[in-house]
Amino acid sequence: MTNQTIPYKIYLSENEMPKQWYNLRADMKIKPAPLLNPATLKPMTPQELAPVFCEELIRQELDDTTAYFDIPEEIANFYKMYRPSPLVRAYCLEQKLQTPAKIYYKFEGNNTSGSHKLNSAIAQAYYAKKQGLKGVTTETGAGQWGTALSMACSYFGLDCKVYMVKVSYEQKPFRREVMRTYGASVTPSPSMETQVGQRILAAHPGTTGSLGCAISEAVEKATTTPGYRYVLGSVLNQVLLHQSIIGLETKAALDKYGVKPDIIIGCAGGGSNLGGLIAPFMGQKLRGEADYRIIAVEPASCPSFTRGRYAYDFCDTGMVCPLSKMYTLGSGFIPSANHAGGLRYHGMSTTLSELYHEGLMEAVSVAQTSVFEAAEEFARIEGILPAPESSHAIRVAIDEAMRCKQTGEEKTIVFGLTGTGYFDMVAYEKFHDGLMTDYIPSDEDLAASFAGLPKVD
Amino acid sequence: MTNQTIPYKIYLSENEMPKQWYNLRADMKIKPAPLLNPATLKPMTPQELAPVFCEELIRQELDDTTAYFDIPEEIANFYKMYRPSPLVRAYCLEQKLQTPAKIYYKFEGNNTSGSHKLNSAIAQAYYAKKQGLKGVTTETGAGQWGTALSMACSYFGLDCKVYMVKVSYEQKPFRREVMRTYGASVTPSPSMETQVGQRILAAHPGTTGSLGCAISEAVEKATTTPGYRYVLGSVLNQVLLHQSIIGLETKAALDKYGVKPDIIIGCAGGGSNLGGLIAPFMGQKLRGEADYRIIAVEPASCPSFTRGRYAYDFCDTGMVCPLSKMYTLGSGFIPSANHAGGLRYHGMSTTLSELYHEGLMEAVSVAQTSVFEAAEEFARIEGILPAPESSHAIRVAIDEAMRCKQTGEEKTIVFGLTGTGYFDMVAYEKFHDGLMTDYIPSDEDLAASFAGLPKVD
Numbered sequence: 059m060t061n062q063t064i065p066y067k068i069y070l071s072e073n074e075m076p077k078q079w080y081n082l083r084a085d086m087k088i089k090p091a092p093l094l095n096p097a098t099l100k101p102m103t104p105q106e107l108a109p110v111f112c113e114e115l116i117r118q119e120l121d122d123t124t125a126y127f128d129i130p131e132e133i134a135n136f137y138k139m140y141r142p143s144p145l146v147r148a149y150c151l152e153q154k155l156q157t158p159a160k161i162y163y164k165f166e167g168n169n170t171s172g173s174h175k176l177n178s179a180i181a182q183a184y185y186a187k188k189q190g191l192k193g194v195t196t197e198t199g200a201g202q203w204g205t206a207l208s209m210a211c212s213y214f215g216l217d218c219k220v221y222m223v224k225v226s227y228e229q230k231p232f233r234r235e236v237m238r239t240y241g242a243s244v245t246p247s248p249s250m251e252t253q254v255g256q257r258i259l260a261a262h263p264g265t266t267g268s269l270g271c272a273i274s275e276a277v278e279k280a281t282t283t284p285g286y287r288y289v290l291g292s293v294l295n296q297v298l299l300h301q302s303i304i305g306l307e308t309k310a311a312l313d314k315y316g317v318k319p320d321i322i323i324g325c326a327g328g329g330s331n332l333g334g335l336i337a338p339f340m341g342q343k344l345r346g347e348a349d350y351r352i353i354a355v356e357p358a359s360c361p362s363f364t365r366g367r368y369a370y371d372f373c374d375t376g377m378v379c380p381l382s383k384m385y386t387l388g389s390g391f392i393p394s395a396n397h398a399g400g401l402r403y404h405g406m407s408t409t410l411s412e413l414y415h416e417g418l419m420e421a422v423s424v425a426q427t428s429v430f431e432a433a434e435e436f437a438r439i440e441g442i443l444p445a446p447e448s449s450h451a452i453r454v455a456i457d458e459a460m461r462c463k464q465t466g467e468e469k470t471i472v473f474g475l476t477g478t479g480y481f482d483m484v485a486y487e488k489f490h491d492g493l494m495t496d497y498i499p500s501d502e503d504l505a506a507s508f509a510g511l512p513k514v515d
Numbered sequence: 516m517t518n519q520t521i522p523y524k525i526y527l528s529e530n531e532m533p534k535q536w537y538n539l540r541a542d543m544k545i546k547p548a549p550l551l552n553p554a555t556l557k558p559m560t561p562q563e564l565a566p567v568f569c570e571e572l573i574r575q576e577l578d579d580t581t582a583y584f585d586i587p588e589e590i591a592n593f594y595k596m597y598r599p600s601p602l603v604r605a606y607c608l609e610q611k612l613q614t615p616a617k618i619y620y621k622f623e624g625n626n627t628s629g630s631h632k633l634n635s636a637i638a639q640a641y642y643a644k645k646q647g648l649k650g651v652t653t654e655t656g657a658g659q660w661g662t663a664l665s666m667a668c669s670y671f672g673l674d675c676k677v678y679m680v681k682v683s684y685e686q687k688p689f690r691r692e693v694m695r696t697y698g699a700s701v702t703p704s705p706s707m708e709t710q711v712g713q714r715i716l717a718a719h720p721g722t723t724g725s726l727g728c729a730i731s732e733a734v735e736k737a738t739t740t741p742g743y744r745y746v747l748g749s750v751l752n753q754v755l756l757h758q759s760i761i762g763l764e765t766k767a768a769l770d771k772y773g774v775k776p777d778i779i780i781g782c783a784g785g786g787s788n789l790g791g792l793i794a795p796f797m798g799q800k801l802r803g804e805a806d807y808r809i810i811a812v813e814p815a816s817c818p819s820f821t822r823g824r825y826a827y828d829f830c831d832t833g834m835v836c837p838l839s840k841m842y843t844l845g846s847g848f849i850p851s852a853n854h855a856g857g858l859r860y861h862g863m864s865t866t867l868s869e870l871y872h873e874g875l876m877e878a879v880s881v882a883q884t885s886v887f888e889a890a891e892e893f894a895r896i897e898g899i900l901p902a903p904e905s906s907h908a909i910r911v912a913i914d915e916a917m918r919c920k921q922t923g924e925e926k927t928i929v930f931g932l933t934g935t936g937y938f939d940m941v942a943y944e945k946f947h948d949g950l951m952t953d954y955i956p957s958d959e960d961l962a963a964s965f966a967g968l969p970k971v972d
Contacts, residue, residue, distance in 0.1 A: 065529045066595040072522045138523040139607065139898045150596065168625050170900040170935070212895045232689075232940035238947050239894050437696050438669045441596045443627040478627070480937040483689035490695050 067144040068311040075142055076306040077129060079299045081118075082337045083409060084125035085344040088416065090295065090408035091383035092120075094370060099514060102380045109281045110288050114185040118296040127299060136180045136213060137303070140169035145311040146440075146475075152459070154439045159462035161455060162319070163475040164308045164335065165442065170236070173445065173477030174331050175206035175291050178300035182289040183210035192285035193217025197247065197272030200400035200447070201226055201233030202477060203291030208240035219286075221247040221275045225266035225395070233481050247272035254278050254376035268392045269403050274376025292328030293373065293382075293407050301334025308472065309338045319350060321458055323473040325450040326354040326363065326421070327400050329407030335474040336419070343418060352419040353458075354410070355450040357429070359497045360393040362386060362406045363414055363421035365504060370514035371405060381512060384411040387499075388507030394497035398426065398485035399446030404507075424453045425496040430489040432456055433479070445477040446485055524601040525768040532599055533763040534586060536756045538575075539794045540866055541582035542801040545873065547752065547865035548840035549577075551827060556971060559837045566738045567745050571642040575753040584756060593637045593670060594760070597626035602768040603897075603932075609916070611896045616919035618912060619776070620932040621765045621792065622899065627693070630902065630934030631788050632663035632748050635757035639746040640667035649742035650674025654704065654729030657857035657904070658683055658690030659934060660748030665697035676743075678704040678732045682723035682852070690938050704729035711735050711833035725849045726860050731833025749785030750830065750839075750864050758791025765929065766795045776807060778915055780930040782907040783811040783820065783878070784857050786864030792931040793876070800875060809876040810915075811867070812907040814886070816954045817850040819843060819863045820871055820878035822961060827971035828862060838969060841868040844956075845964030851954035855883065855942035856903030861964075881910045882953040887946040889913055890936070902934040903942055 083089055092101035107116045118127065129137070148161040166174035186194050193216050198204030204220040211218035220242050227234060227246035234244045247267045248255040254274040258265065265271070273290070280288035291297060312319065322339055324332035332354050342348040354363055362385045372389040373379040384405045391404040413419050426446075433449035435456070436442070444452060455473040462469050479486065488494045540546055549558035564573045575584065586594070605618040623631035643651050650673050655661025661677040668675035677699050684691060684703035691701045704724050705712040711731040715722065722728070730747070737745035748754060769776065779796055781789035789811050799805040811820055819842045829846040830836040841862045848861040870876050883903075890906035892913070893899070901909060912930040919926050936943065945951045 069526050136898075170894065170898055172937075209898055213898070231944075232937070235940040235944045235947070236900060236937075239891055239900065239943055241895070434696055437627065438698070441593075441627055441666055441670070443693060443696065480629075480689070480693075483692040486696055487688075487692045490692070 064147050064315050066149060067146050068314065069144055070142040070307060070310055072138060074310060075137070076303055076310065078126040079129060080302040080306060080337050080341060081121065081125055081127060081299050082302070082333070082340055083122035083295065085341045086412065088412060089122045090412045093380040093382055094514065096377065096381050096512070110277060112182070112185045112189050112191070112287050114188065115182060115296050118299055119294060130184060133181055133184050140176065142307050143168060145308055148440055150439050151436065155456065155459050155463065157459040157463040158466060158468045159459040160468065160470045161459055162472045164304055164472070165475045166304060167442070167445065167475065167478035171202060171206035171209055172480065173202040173206065174301060174304055174334065175203045176209060177303050177334070178291060178297045178330065179203070179206035179210035180213065181300040183207065183214045183216055186287060186289070187214040187216055191216065191287055193219060194287055194289045195219045195276040195280040196289050196291065197221045197269060197276045199223045199226055199269045199402055201230050201481060202400065204242070204244065205233060205236050206291065207289065208237040208242035211242065212240040218242040219279060220244045221249065221272040223247055223267040223269060223272050229484055230481055247275050249275060251275070252278045254378060258376065266395065268375055270375035270389055273374040274378050277374065277378050292330035292403065293405065295409060297330045298333035298337065298407060298409055301330050302337035304331070304334040304474065305337040305339060308335065317470060319472040320469040321351045321353065321471045323353045323355060323451045323455050323471065325401060325447050325474065325476060326356050326406065326410070327447065328403045328405070329410040331474050331476045333407050333410055340413065340418065353454060354414070354419060354421040355454045356421060356423050357397060357401050357450065358423040358425045359397045359499065360387065360402050361423040362404065364423045367508055367511065368411060368415050369511055371511055373405060381514060382408055384408050385414065387504060388510045390510045391507040396495050396497050399482055401447050401450065422454060424450055427494050427496055429453050430494060442475065443479045444475060445479045446482050448476040451475070521604050521772050523606060524603050525771065526601055527599040527764060527767055529595060531767060532594070533760055533767065535583040536586060537759040537763060537794050537798060538578065538582055538584060538756050539759070539790070539797055540579035540752065542798045543869065545869060546579045547869045550837040550839055551971065553834065553838050553969070567734060569639070569642045569646050569648070569744050571645065572639060572753050575756055576751060587641060590638055590641050597633065599764050600625060602765055605897055607896050608893065612913065612916050612920065614916040614920040615923060615925045616916040617925065617927045618916055619929045621761055621929070622932045623761060624899070624902065624932065624935035628659060628663035628666055629937060630659040630663065631758060631761055631791065632660045633666060634760050634791070635748060635754045635787065636660070636663035636667035637670065638757040640664065640671045640673055643744060643746070644671040644673055648673065648744055650676060651744055651746045652676045652733040652737040653746050653748065654678045654726060654733045656680045656683055656726045656859055658687050658938060659857065661699070661701065662690060662693050663748065664746065665694040665699035668699065669697040675699040676736060677701045678706065678729040680704055680724040680726060680729050686941055687938055704732050706732060708732070709735045711835060715833065723852065725832060727832035727846055730831040731835050734831065734835050749787040749860065750862065752866060754787045755790035755794065755864060755866055758787050759794035761788070761791040761931065762794040762796060765792065774927060776929040777926040778808045778810065778928045780810045780812060780908045780911050780915070780928065782858060782904050782931065782933060783813050783863065783867070784904065785860045785862065786867040788931050788933045790864050790867055797870065797875065810911060811871065811876060811878040812911045813878060813880050814854060814858050814907065815880040815882045816854045816956065817844065817859050818880040819861065821880045824965055824968065825868060825872050826968055828968055830862060838971060839865055841865050842871065844961060845967050847967045848964040853952050853954050856939055858904050858907065879911060881907055884946070884951050884953055886910050887951060899932065900936045901932060902936045903939050905933040908932065
């Protein structure tokens with residue numbers, strides 16, 4: 059089939075939608091390192107994880123051999139409300155850039171939560187409900203995950219308690235209000251509601267919070283409240299499993315038109331979007347069936363892949379969670395206050411960390427103002443107002459397309475457009491007014507943060 | 516085909532998309548009354564309209580005999596970026612209400628402007644560009660039209676000057692920022708930039724503005740600036756023509772599955788959404804080919820159809836525009852400050868006014884708090900956060916579905932979900948906090964407003 063016949067947007071029909079999630083780990087020769095109990099330094103057992111996570115999710119978390127998991131019908135039905143998401147051929151962007159590259163993006167922002175986070179939220183809420191729980195707790199930074207979980211919990215009639223990083227809570231009252239629309243309770247973190255929150259506030263009275271700190275509070279609340287468990291929107295293996303729906307749909311849409319990508323690009327905070335988008339492609343790569351350049355894009359202000367250490371570290375600031383081997387900036391690392399949007403987590407998915415460590419994917423970091431330049435350009439040309447997170451991938455997709463223009467190569471570029479920027483207009487305003495700044499942590503800053511890494515061999 | 520085979524979302528493919536707009540007036544036996552020159556009380560000629568509107572748009576405005584207009588390729592290409600919009604089968608809502616009714620909604624919110632307004636904005640920008648103009652001026656209330664026009668102008672490289680009703684400008688800084696992202700300039704109205712603005716400010720120093728007043732300013736600016744024309748997002752015949760894409764897609768999607776609606780419901784402010792949604796269905800009705808119940812829903816706080824007069828009136832507060840025969844509350848009418856969102860125009864499309872006058876459609880008004888109850892219920896069940904405007908249609912769709920539950924009738928209900936509520940969270944917050952109130956203008960208020968109607972036979 060020739061490119062002329064490719065529509066602007068490729069939608070799969072309901073019967074073309076994936077029926078199973080794909081578990082990338084099953085095809086990895088070297089498996090991601092296990093979570094460790096910080097007290098014993100032994101791998102966490104299902105029994106040890108049970109007070110924190112739902113049973114079925116623990117099974118998914120620890121299973122690194124089963125390649126496919128059936129998507130339960132209740133989740134598939136919910137997916138039908140907002141999926142398949144379109145795979146868009148960026149004809150307008152190609153024309154504007156005058157590039158021979160062919161650019162596609164998988165747009166995950168066409169649902170009320172505004173991002174791909176809903177794909178895992180609905181799965182986690184489903185398993186919590188199935189286990190007979192009353193509710194779940196979680197943290198949220200930029201607010202996308204919290205919104206997604208609120209929607210999912212509302213759908214299944216579960217209570218939803220969200221600890222929202224204080225700076226976001228104050229800067230994004232509308233995000234909070236969307237969560238309330240879905241019946242969630244939202245607490246600014248750190249709070250006095252938990253012991254770990256009290257401890258952090260005592261040590262850092264003026265803190266505006268961090269994801270790591272909100273995680274600690276949500277975990278404490280879940281483990282001390284009967285009928286509750288903790289759920290997390292990124293980093294975990296189970297989340298990458300659910301998010302594989304992004305990549306599976308993308309691949310099915312491309313296959314339908316006989317298109318094979320050369321470069322696949324995704325933004326990376328904890329890895330939920332990137333891990334999901336690349337899953338089936340990386341699977342082919344691991345099985346030696348195909349080769350792709352895969353690029354993770356992260357903010358220069360929070361550069362886990364490009365400047366972090368590959369080491370065991372705490373997932374949270376309060377050090378109540380298991381240890382995870384990952385590219386990390388240290389669990390005490392907090393991005394500069396001028397950093398807008400998400401992608402502010404100190405660590406990274408263990409699966410993606412191992413793949414990166416083995417050289418199976420690349421990573422690049424980009425400065426904030428260059429990201430907003432790409433965002434505004436994209437909004438004007440493709441008509442979608444992108445989230446700051448997603449715009450990291452746009453930046454590098456444009457850069458790669460411009461490289462093709464120089465070399466004349468007709469490469470096919472696919473990137474993940476994870477969400478919309480409706481709740482990020484404060485950041486856009488700063489950018490318009492010329493008040494946006496870039497921040498790159500110094501080597502000294504990082505060294506200080508690395509000093510807090512736990513000693514694990 | 517049975518209902519079991521109907522997917523959650525019906526998307527037309529690119530080659531199933533309408534190639535022409537449908538001009539409802541061509542099938543009307545009694546044509547909508549012409550615009551009158553307020554000085555001569557004679558119908559406005561193309562020559563008189565030329566300083567205000569683009570040439571091709573004047574042709575469309577005055578043509579009440581041509582049934583179909585080809586959609587130019589440049590506009591069709593832009594439509595491909597965000598259209599077709601999905602026709603959604605509200606399976607979840609049906610189940611929740613336990614109604615035998617079958618509910619569908621045409622969702623127009625999946626584009627960055629957040630509403631159906633983009634359908635006409637891109638057409639008007641195209642014709643302005645084709646005429647070689649430098650830019651256009653307009654007014655915006657809730658901000659959806661201004662955002663849509665900003666996007667459209669950015670796409671065609673036109674300058675865009677928006678007069679935004681002052682109360683919205685202040686309450687919705689993020690809307691303003693989206694417009695700036697697309698390069699538009701936004702001025703709170705009334706302003707000191709125009710003579711009419713100065714006059715209104717002198718007479719009402721504390722005014723928070725109104726649509727009618729912003730229209731006056733935008734028209735003055737367009738007619739006094741070389742290379743500029745004025746564009747309007749509702750009320751006009753040309754707008755209904757462009758918006759017929761909504762109804763044409765809806766009908767094509769329903770026809771594909773052999774579904775015939777019984778009731779078609781749309782919110783009505785100036786009539787752009789309602790006129791577009793019902794166009795092909797009303798056309799059938801006018802030609803005697805089919806019958807439908809068609810219901811316009813308006814706010815109880817701004818009830819043009821249900822409590823207005825069918826009379827010639829000014830379209831704007833400053834009385835610089837032609838006279839239009841329509842259901843009107845009087846050009847001096849301003850909805851109470853507690854009214855959230857759009858649907859605040861004092862008048863109504865002349866086409867819809869004539870159809871309503873002839874009894875070809877019904878109208879109902881609903882109170883604000885009941886609208887937000889429906890909005891929240893819908894958000895939780897169908898997963899889409901609706902705009903306050905759209906939620907008027909949701910309210911009545913639910914009411915009709917509940918009536919079916921009582922009678923046991925399996926009616927098919929189609930309603931227009933015109934947009935999303937991301938920029939309306941202040942109103943949602945009021946609702947959540949129990950601070951939202953209802954306001955219904957008294958007969959005395961309306962009588963005072965009617966007293967300002969011009970004397971025309």
